[in-house]
Amino acid sequence: MNTDRGGSDAGTKESRLQQIAAHGDHFGYDAHMRRRALRIASGVAVIILGFAVGSFFALLPERNTADVEEIVKGLNRLIGLMTHEIVELPEVQKHPETFIIEIIAILVGYTILKHTAEDHDDYRRAFRRIEQFYTPRARRQGWELCAVCVILATAVIVAVHAVIAVWGMHWPVSFASGLSRTGLAVGCWLYIYGLVMGVRTNLFLYNFKALRLINIYELGVKESDTRRGTQLAEKKLCDFSVSLTSFATIFGVLGALALYFLPTLRTTYFWIPLAATLGVTFVIKWIVVHYAKTKYEPDFD
Template identity: 55%
Template sequence: MQRVAAGNDAFGYDRHARNQALRMANGVAVIILGFSLGSFLALLPERSNTDLQEVVHGLDRLIGLMTKDLVELPAVQHHPETFIVEVLGVLVGYVILKHMRQDADDYRSAFRRIEPFYTAGQRRRSKLAWAAFDIIGIAMAVLVPFLMSLLPAGVPDALVAGVNRLALAGGVWCIVYGTMLGMRTDLFRYNFHALRQENVYELGLRESDSLRETRLGEKRLCDLSDSITHVGIMIGVIGALALYFLPTMRTAYFWVPIVVTVVVTMLLQWAVMSYAKRTYEPDFDADGAVAGALA
């Protein structure tokens, strides 16, 4: 098992964590930007031709293969260019997030546990940056739609939706980047999620019985947290697809299920991880431990 020595970022963890934050924020923002650009394209006159419809059918088949025919999109699109841009945005964002997840798993496989090396001052500054990014992101996502609602009647709905989604993309980027940037200094969180890479039957074989029980207990809670994440993703995505594509349910607020499930999932994950830390490693990142390591 690889370990990063306390007080030393010898294996580039901080750079890795910053890159992960940037990739996550970019992936999510690209998906929302696709819908924003699609709204702007809806301002164009409705038109359809054989070439565009072939592209639509091709994307429909691709989505069917990726979702095992769970998602079937309308065969006729009044604004096929809008549909194409939105689907491409989702696909590009998905690829970015998939590579981010793979890189995270590869890093955790190489470095299963990292000992504390951030000082109290570094953790405090990280939390301040987290709060600043969140405030900016929330302001963008809330103020722009409010200002757009004050526009006089007659402004095209597609224009309003496009601007609102553009602001939402920027706001979400700030929130996601700031959150991941702030959480990077919580090395217990890293170690906790890195347990996903551990084989439960090999975990702690070369360690004392008490430490083995600790690792097994954390592993069980890690698996629970992972299950919560998967369920939350499925519920959020299915809800968003229903609110966007089903004619009787379609709304401009299709993203609400994703936001709600993300918030609920993060709260549940935090509760599980906090319980794990209190139970198994309450003194993991105590300031005294870091100070002693740096001495």
């Protein structure tokens, strides 16, 4: 009897979620998150692909013309303005075409990511909280898609580097480097797209991150003191998580740029600082979010 009742309760909840989803995705959330997954993956892939194309252009003979030097100087000034003169790159480049392509790719990718972040912030300001409408099946399908993308990404990266390991010794270094980065660009696109598509079904995480955009003095003003205290504590955890992400991203990007552009530090493994800092940050953020859900909204799903 208890088993039948448990099954009936589960069926009722599944049916309720299906009805919500059918009317539902009331705020265009799913379509918004699918666009976000595509744009974030594309923004990162454009940057990596720019470095891949730059490596291929390094196969061209070295040459510096007055026109190219002026373009390099202009890009350097633009980067100085965007970074408040924190980053200043050498104006004399060994392969200026490579430098120009890489900087343009960084700017295009950064613009895509910046606009995507701004759009998501606007969405969260409009819809500060969304109740669960994904069915267990829909959530499972999201993570199954993520798993498929991870497998494909890993296969692409391993296959490309296996080809380089077997035949790459006969190729120019720049060609092998460009091929390696092309494989990484495709792999990263798949990793990021799959991850964001899986995470999109975690509406507690969406609600948790949306707290960042709520004025702390407006938070819970119409709630009881107990509920307001809970929301304030949850917002403090959210602010910590966001600050940690911002610091790690800036630190990782600066480290990667230093290992790529500075002559005394340059290495083909320039991406390691960014990958390492983001990896550690991801683990810490997962712990923070898991703690927040367990403590403040254990029955959300």
